[in-house]
Amino acid sequence: MKIIIIGSVAAGTSVAAKARRNNEDAEITIYNADYDISYSICGIPYFLGGEVDELEQLTPRDAAWFKKRYNVDIYTRHEVVAIDSNTKTIQVNNLETEETKEDHYDTLVFATGATPISPAIKGIDQKHVFQVRNIQNTAAIHQFMTTNQPKKVTIIGAGFIGLEMAEQLAHKGLDVTIVQRGKQIMSHLDKDMAFRVEKHLRKNNIHLLLHETAANITATSVDLESGKSIDTDMVILATGVKPNTKLAQTAGVKLGKTGGIAVNTKMQTNITDIYAVGDVAESFSFITNQPIYRPLGSTANKMGRIAGDIITGGSLEHRGILGTGILRVFDLAVGYTGLNEQEAIAEGFDIEVLHNIKPGNAAYLGGKEMVIKAIADRKTSHLLGVQIIGETGVDKRLDVFVTAISLKAKAEDLFHLDLAYAPPFSTTKDPVMYTGMALQNAIDKKNKLITPGELLDRINHGEAFQIIDTRAPKQYDVANVAGAINIPLAQLREKATELDHNLPTVTYCNKGVTGNAAQNVLLNMGFKEVFNLSGGNKNYQSYIKHN
Known part of the structure; x- marks a missing residue:
């Protein structure tokens, strides 16, 4: 068996490594037009900023290393310029010597990655x-x-x-x-x-x-x-970037809806014995099964391993992705997974949305707030997506949510997780657990949530609400929801008789917990419909300042 791989960054080298682990006899060759192989694109900003000392740290492996470890031949500065799938031959240009040669394959893999999008800006070709x-x-x-x-x-x-x-x-x-x-x-x-x-x-x-x-x-x-x-x-x-599909198209390989090469769950294209992996290929959503394009090194490695396994007789299959991403912005971590609110609505889901503002660990040990926006399907109670912003603990919670969505957990399942707890690391009711509890209560219609955007939209369309601020008067005086009356929680049972039990009511506090308690009081007193403002006044004030 002769395997030829075009491209040698994350996906291409993963194909080669897995194929070699499965089959010691295969002849594996990688052609790469670039100078470098298996480098960390994601690490580039951190070298330029000085957090990575040497550029060589981003290129820890070279062709000689792969030859010694995996018996894989990697030819850098060799560009594949033509493919004949009928004869299973390729034309390769040596970019250093300008010589051309022909090679043949039994299996061919496109791992040509993505190319930067060059916007139509005058002067874009200057040296700076x-x-x-x-x-x-x-x-x-x-x-x-x-x-x-x-x-x-x-x-x-x-x-x-x-x-x-x-x-x-x-x-x-x-x-x-x-x-x-x-x-x-x-x-x-x-x-x-x-x-x-x-x-x-x-x-x-x-x-x-x-x-x-x-x-x-x-x-x-x-x-x-x-x-x-x-x-x-x-x-x-x-x-941004776009899939580098030019060579594939000339060979008759079909593209998908996203512009990447269309592949099945085994990374196979429309042409027999031709595969595509990494940033050149489109993936599909684990939630919707619809094609999506998310060029990330983690997905590229996964695709490469699957293709390498299938080519050498294995049974791995791609299960789709959630489009998970995380990055650091100064001292904030910003992470997301699954569908955002607009995507979920566009896909036709009837959604519940929660803004959960909680410290990542005990406040008395310096725990700092994170904001979790969680979206669930009311019909199935399954999580659809999560976005998290905070200084600490974001990656930990995001990975729990990713696992939960991947295993098709329901919102209520999050509350029952036996998560690690000690004050330096978490709170007794971890933000993940609280998110599941609050979402499930809302889905069950017991404790309905309403986002600031939904509340303002409904008011603007003529709906009437009575809005109760359950905080202390001094907090109410600093900032409040437009039209709200101030009734602290301790006084609510007494003053509830002055309220209209039949008018839709919104309760809120600073972040949501006391608002939820007030919501329960009013529901137990026979109020017809009571919402808790998602994320409380803190979320509301942030929303109105930026909309």
């Missing part, structure tokens, strides 16, 4: 404008910064790479401006979560320009379509 995608890009940026000592940088795009570069270049002392074409950063987050990160960026002196589009880059500025001009010494393009 950089993409952030490979080791060569990284070395060029580092050399430019070392030689020219730029003071101001403009980053175009506010996704993962854009925000990571903003953090790292700010740490290096540069004055950072982010230009984002959309109305918010991080499109996978809902707006009511994204604005919390936007606020944090500005707090850390990042100039964030939303709903702006770069039109022209000069030697000293980035000019926007709105007429604004940004003084700059360097420009980073972080406008």
Whole structure:
């Protein structure tokens, strides 16, 4: 068996490693047009920011290492330029010598990755404008910064790479401006979560320009379509990537709805004995089974291992992904998994939404708040998606939610988890447990939730509510929900007789717990419909300031 793999970063090398573990006799060859193999794209910002000392730390393995460990032949600077699937042959150009050779395969794997999207901006090809995608890009940026000592940088795009570069270049002392074409950063987050990160960026002196589009880059500025001009010494393009499918298309390989190569659960394409893995291939949602494209190293490694196993007689299959992501933005961790609120609505789910604001560990040991936005399906009680923002404990909770969704747990199952507890690490009722409890109560219609956005929308459409602020008067006087009356919880039973039992009622406190207690009081007193404001006044005030 002769296996040829085109591309040698995460996915391609994973195919080779798994195939070799399964089959010692296979002939495995990797062709790679780039200079480097198996490097960490995700680590690039941290080298440029100085957290990684040497660029070589991002390229720990070379072709000789793979040959010695796996008996795999890797040819760098060799570009596959043509494929004949009928004869199972390929044409390969040696980019150093310009020689061309023909090779043949029994099985061919596309692991050609993704290419940066180059926006239509005049002046984009200048020497101080950089993409952030490979080791060569990284070395060029580092050399430019070392030689020219730029003071101001403009980053175009506010996704993962854009925000990571903003953090790292700010740490290096540069004055950072982010230009984002959309109305918010991080499109996978809902707006009511994204604005919390936007606020944090500005707090850390990042100039964030939303709903702006770069039109022209000069030697000293980035000019926007709105007429604004940004003084700059360097420009980073972080406008996303697209699957590198050009070669695959010429070979007759079909693309999917997302633009990536369409594959089945075994990573097989429409052409016999041709596979596709990693950033060049589309995946599918574990929740909806619909195609999605999420170019991440974790998914690429998984796809590569599956393909390597199948090619050599194994039975692994891809189970889909949740599109999980996490990044650090200064001292905040920002994570998400599954569907956001808008995606869940678009998919036709009848959803329950909870904003849970809790410390990651005991407050008396310095526990800091995290905001958890959880979305569940009312019909099945299954979790659909979670977004979390906080300083500590975010990754731990996110991974629990990922596991729960992957195992099709219901909201109520979260409450019954026997999670690790000690005051330095958690609270007695962990934020994960509370999230499940509150969601299930809402789904069961006992303790209905209402988000700030839903409340304001319904009021604007003419619905009448009586809104009860259950906090102390001094808290009410500082900030409150428009139209709310202040009845502290201790007085609620007495003053409830003055309220309309038949009018839809909203209770709230600062974050949600006391509001929930007040909700129970009114329900037990016969009030017809009572909602607890999701995330309390704290969430409401944040929402109205950014909408």
